[in-house]
Amino acid sequence: MAQRADLLEIPGTWDLPWTYAAGEVGSRYIEELRDNARMMATKCPGCGRVLLPPKSFCERCFVSLKGHWVELEPSGTLEAFAIVTIPFPEQREPPYVVGYFKIGNASTNILHFLEGVDLSDPDKAREKLHIGMPVKVIFKEKREGRMTDFYIVPAEE
Amino acid sequence: MARRVAVVGTGQTPYKTRRRDVSVPELVHEAAGAALSDAQLTIRDIDAVVFGTAPEAFEGVNSPDKWAADAVGALNKPFMRIHTGGATGGSAAQAGVHHIASGLFDVVMVVAMQRVGQTPEAQRILGLIWDPIFAAGFSLNLITTVAMATSINMQKTGLTEEHMARISMKDHLNALNNPYAHVRKAVTVEDVLKSFPLVKPIKLLDCCPSSDGACAIIFASETRARKITPKPAWVIGMGGSTSVTTPGEENDEATLGRLAAKNAYRMAGIDRPRRQIDVVEPYDPFSITEIGYYESLGFCDSPAEALRMVERGFGEMTGEVPFSPSGGVLCSNPIGATALVRVAEAAMQVTGNAGAHQVPDAKVALAMGAGGSPAPGSATFMTAMVLSSQSR
Numbered sequence: 001m002a003q004r005a006d007l008l009e010i011p012g013t014w015d016l017p018w019t020y021a022a023g024e025v026g027s028r029y030i031e032e033l034r035d036n037a038r039m040m041a042t043k044c045p046g047c048g049r050v051l052l053p054p055k056s057f058c059e060r061c062f063v064s065l066k067g068h069w070v071e072l073e074p075s076g077t078l079e080a081f082a083i084v085t086i087p088f089p090e091q092r093e094p095p096y097v098v099g100y101f102k103i104g105n106a107s108t109n110i111l112h113f114l115e116g117v118d119l120s121d122p123d124k125a126r127e128k129l130h131i132g133m134p135v136k137v138i139f140k141e142k143r144e145g146r147m148t149d150f151y152i153v154p155a156e157e
Numbered sequence: 158m159a160r161r162v163a164v165v166g167t168g169q170t171p172y173k174t175r176r177r178d179v180s181v182p183e184l185v186h187e188a189a190g191a192a193l194s195d196a197q198l199t200i201r202d203i204d205a206v207v208f209g210t211a212p213e214a215f216e217g218v219n220s221p222d223k224w225a226a227d228a229v230g231a232l233n234k235p236f237m238r239i240h241t242g243g244a245t246g247g248s249a250a251q252a253g254v255h256h257i258a259s260g261l262f263d264v265v266m267v268v269a270m271q272r273v274g275q276t277p278e279a280q281r282i283l284g285l286i287w288d289p290i291f292a293a294g295f296s297l298n299l300i301t302t303v304a305m306a307t308s309i310n311m312q313k314t315g316l317t318e319e320h321m322a323r324i325s326m327k328d329h330l331n332a333l334n335n336p337y338a339h340v341r342k343a344v345t346v347e348d349v350l351k352s353f354p355l356v357k358p359i360k361l362l363d364c365c366p367s368s369d370g371a372c373a374i375i376f377a378s379e380t381r382a383r384k385i386t387p388k389p390a391w392v393i394g395m396g397g398s399t400s401v402t403t404p405g406e407e408n409d410e411a412t413l414g415r416l417a418a419k420n421a422y423r424m425a426g427i428d429r430p431r432r433q434i435d436v437v438e439p440y441d442p443f444s445i446t447e448i449g450y451y452e453s454l455g456f457c458d459s460p461a462e463a464l465r466m467v468e469r470g471f472g473e474m475t476g477e478v479p480f481s482p483s484g485g486v487l488c489s490n491p492i493g494a495t496a497l498v499r500v501a502e503a504a505m506q507v508t509g510n511a512g513a514h515q516v517p518d519a520k521v522a523l524a525m526g527a528g529g530s531p532a533p534g535s536a537t538f539m540t541a542m543v544l545s546s547q548s549r
Contacts, residue, residue: 020289053291080306084296108402
């Protein structure tokens with residue numbers, strides 16, 4: 001059956017603001033980053049896992065972790081990475097490296113950018129980066145209470 | 158299962174970049190009608206309806222279930238909506254089976270849909286699925302998450318871009334035999350390797366398209382199924398699992414697939430999947446995904462062996478166990494419907510109704526679903542369903 005090429009389409013947009021509650025544990029974590037340049041995590045008294053980002057509960061033991069804080073060393077390892085060289089809408093201007101990182105003695109990964117990598121030749125950079133490479137956490141001078149109050153760089157540099 | 162359940166009818170719309178000729182209700186109505194006519198039933202034969210659709214921002218209407226309820230035949234009937242991201246269709250199928258296995262209903266229609274083509278901002282919408290406290294602001298999208306997981310595989314298992322390209326070539330060739338497939342174009346390993354690099358090592362032809370489409374399946378109890386069709390596709394096993402780990406952590410996605418399959422296999426009496434399963438419809442929106450399934454679904458014991466299997470063409474139509482004879486998710490991805498399409502295709506295979514992409518003598522088929530994405534504060538869901546020409 002031949003289809004009309006001029007069928008109507010009605011335009012629409014969503015433009016909605018939100019404010020996301022960070023909760024007690026999320027607030028303390030972010031305040032420690034902002035005010036004390038400290039990387040804090042929660043530790044489960046049941047399984048002993050150290051959770052970063054911190055959670056107020058352990059999903060395995062299903063117990064509260066409120067008050068079970070530990071401080072982490074501001075260093076760690078690269079666990080996975082991608083070098084992004086094309087632009088995605090409303091995302092960071094390429095090129096950049098995004099990765100999963102294990103910080104201090106955390107049992108879980110955080111998501112962050114890896115800064116301080118020469119990306120003038122992305123293929124060369126890709127050969128240089130490897131899973132397990134040591135990284136360190138650098139706190140920014142000006143901190144505003146966000147996950148981006150710190151950045152991560154290769155520790156070998 | 159408390160009561161035996163079978164697929165007695167399936168319906169699919171063609172998968173396309175954009176269906177301008179139908180509204181959302183009309184799109185799902187088309188799939189529902191196709192399933193009813195396949196089963197030779199009318200809407201009066203349906204006791205309850207399960208509806209699946211993933212992020213509603215794709216449709217641009219909040220809770221599209223209320224938009225679509227009448228169009229999928231829910232009038233005066235129990236109705237529910239299921240949403241587990243890309244696993245939506247798999248979860249919806251399982252809910253439909255639960256309805257019947259429980260004894261509460263005899264004939265249930267499951268319809269799932271997505272239309273990704275109504276917005277030019279599909280990637281932006283997928284960029285809004287992350288934990289806003291800990292994971293937002295890092296430019297994460299599904300292509301970068303897959304590129305990150307692949308970075309681990311390449312370093313640790315010897316995976317190469319050629320391995321992934323071979324899977325993509327296979328799926329594209331298979332899609333040529335599926336009239337519903339979205340991308341129907343033969344590609345070579347060379348074409349895949351030379352396709353536009355998105356986030357290395359992921360290239361354009363390693364990725365699924367964004368599709369508009371819907372799928373419907375009618376499930377029935379044993380008594381009703383035997384009256385409806387001489388060839389029911391029996392649901393002999395199903396399983397599901399949820400993970401909150403990210404790539405590189407213990408208990409990652411491979412374990413997730415293993416757990417979902419393990420439960421399904423136990424119910425189905427499968428202990429040697431490589432011998433007992435004839436065809437697989439994996440949930441593989443990226444070419445890398447199928448390779449991971451070889452191990453996690455028990456078709457081999459190590460990632461290294463999985464790579465040798467790719468080299469031997471294990472999952473090709475002429476291989477030992479064909480994967481994605483329909484062309485798979487790599488060639489059609491109407492997100493919320495996609496995992497239901499896997500179940501429909503598995504049912505078509507074991508009843509000998511898969512047409513030009515029929516695997517000869519297929520008796521047992523495995524359909525997978527996967528949704529969510531690995532990131533802090535996010536979860537990944539996986540579903541597995543085993544269908545068979547024989548009841549168990």
